[in-house]
Amino acid sequence: MKKTTKTPKTGSDFRPLAILAGAVILALIFVAAIVLSVPAGTPTGQSDAIRIGAIYNLNGSQSSLDIPSARGARLAAAQINERGGIGGRQVILTEYDGKTNTTEIAADADRLIGTDHVQVIIGMSDSDMVLPAARVAAGARTVFVTSGATSPLLPGQVPGYLYLACYGDNTQAAAAAEFAQSDLNATTALVVMDNSTEYTRLLPKYFMERFAEGGGTITKVVPYEGSQDIPSVAGKLSGTAVPAPGVVLVACGPEDCGAAIRAVRAAGITAPVIGGDSMDSPKLAAAAGPDAGRIVYTTHGDISTSSADPDTSAFIKRYYIEYGEKPNAFAALGYDTVNVAAQAAALSPSDIRAGLVSLKTYDGLTGTIAYHNNAQIPEKSVTLMELNGGTVRSLGERVPRIVPAP
Incomplete structure (x- = not known):
């Protein structure tokens, strides 16, 4: 459009201009309020996204299990979004490195809840590492789904808020x-x-x-x-x-x-x-x-090229393309956990526990995951x-x- 130049208005034209300016200011305040209501870290236009937090120990003694799990989790989120999300809702996966340090892990959980405003937190493969994060999450009424920590005592230690995507020890x-x-x-x-x-x-x-x-x-x-x-x-x-x-x-x-x-x-x-x-x-x-x-x-599963499962074969191929090495069962657990958490959040955004129960059954790479009769540990086969x-x-x-x- 061609730009035109106008002479500044004075006198009787001042009042309408003041009204217009006031309207503009109010509009700007309204827009600012909307922007501020979007959780920190949420990209513009994704205020309705499924927000999943992840804590994995990418350094320290737990890294050999958690690095593959973190990669599997990232891959799951990417593939969900490539498919158009769940019900049109994209997944935002916000991840922190726990560094195999319980103090760092607790701080990560607090940051995911208070700053990133996630709906659910996942991660980690060791029971001692999971507890500090899960207790912080439970204090904020946020569900934690551990991908690989196998202590069957965990649900009793954090009642109602700590779920396992894996079997128990x-x-x-x-x-x-x-x-x-x-x-x-x-x-x-x-x-x-x-x-x-x-x-x-x-x-x-x-x-x-x-x-x-x-x-x-x-x-x-x-x-x-x-x-x-x-x-x-x-x-x-x-x-x-x-x-x-x-x-x-x-x-x-x-x-x-x-x-x-x-x-x-x-x-x-x-x-x-x-x-x-x-x-x-x-x-x-x-x-x-x-x-x-x-x-x-x-x-937790035979995640190898000898597997006859086509989903496993596709996962191995994509994982290798992304990361240049073959996945193991912990990579598959990270992948399954993001899918379970995302589907639960889609089913019940304000109550992830209700979403997990409503999920009924998820057929994952590491077996069937379901939480029936108030269970917080799925019944799965052992490979x-x-x-x-x-x-x-x-x-x-x-x-x-x-x-x-x-």
Whole structure:
């Protein structure tokens, strides 16, 4: 449009101009009020977006599990938005690095709620790491869905606000014990456990309970206190190899599993090693060394190219394109958790708990996720994987016959 020049008005024209100016000021105030009502960090035009906060430990001892989970979460949010969102609503995923530091993690949760105004928070793979964030969230009546922390005690520690997208340690420990007896023909078990974390205390507790209930005998329990104490394990195992145990349960943190397995082998024990989902890492083969022997571990799904599931195959391909490496089960857990949280938020934006219950069933890469009868932990099958001679293969899925009470 061609611009025209007008002579400034004076006298009787002043009053209408003042009225117009006042109207403009009021309009600007109104617009400002709208802008200020949009949560911080929300892009313009996305005030109705599904806002998910994520805390993952991208640095520190938990990073080997949380980096894949964070990547899976980002991929899920991207794909939801590529499909046009959920009911037309885009997903905004705001992510912070917890740095494997509980003080930092609690501050991250507070920031996600107070500054970013998220509707739900997800993340992390360790029970000790999750609790500080979940308690902050519960204090603000915000639901936290952990993608990989497996303590079945968590819901009771943060009632009504802490949900698991994964199974509990009692479930995976029971599956490991039953497998040891039915498939490895083990009647005796040696237990090597890190006594410094909730996960590595609970896993052997439930394993020993289920193994004994199945008629097995625990020959010895060898505790150690964190990674710095692993060198003492071989000495503590002296004399344990005679009589040789049928299986060795190793309960270890994700960064310590290789060293703990090496300590068992250094003591002359050749029985199969069995462990939990902390062993699900592409670094395990190199960390355990060429003399690691047979290792079996429980995890949340067979996320490998041998999987016959087309959704899993598509996920592996996209993940590799984005990140240049193959995903593991923790990457799939992060992916599933964003989908569950987003769908729950879409169903019930003001009450995520109601949305989780209304979700009924989500068929994810790591199995079916549903929260029925006030449960905060889904009932899922356990996948068993074997590492032998540097090669990893799936041993199939198992639903344990009996699961110890939390």
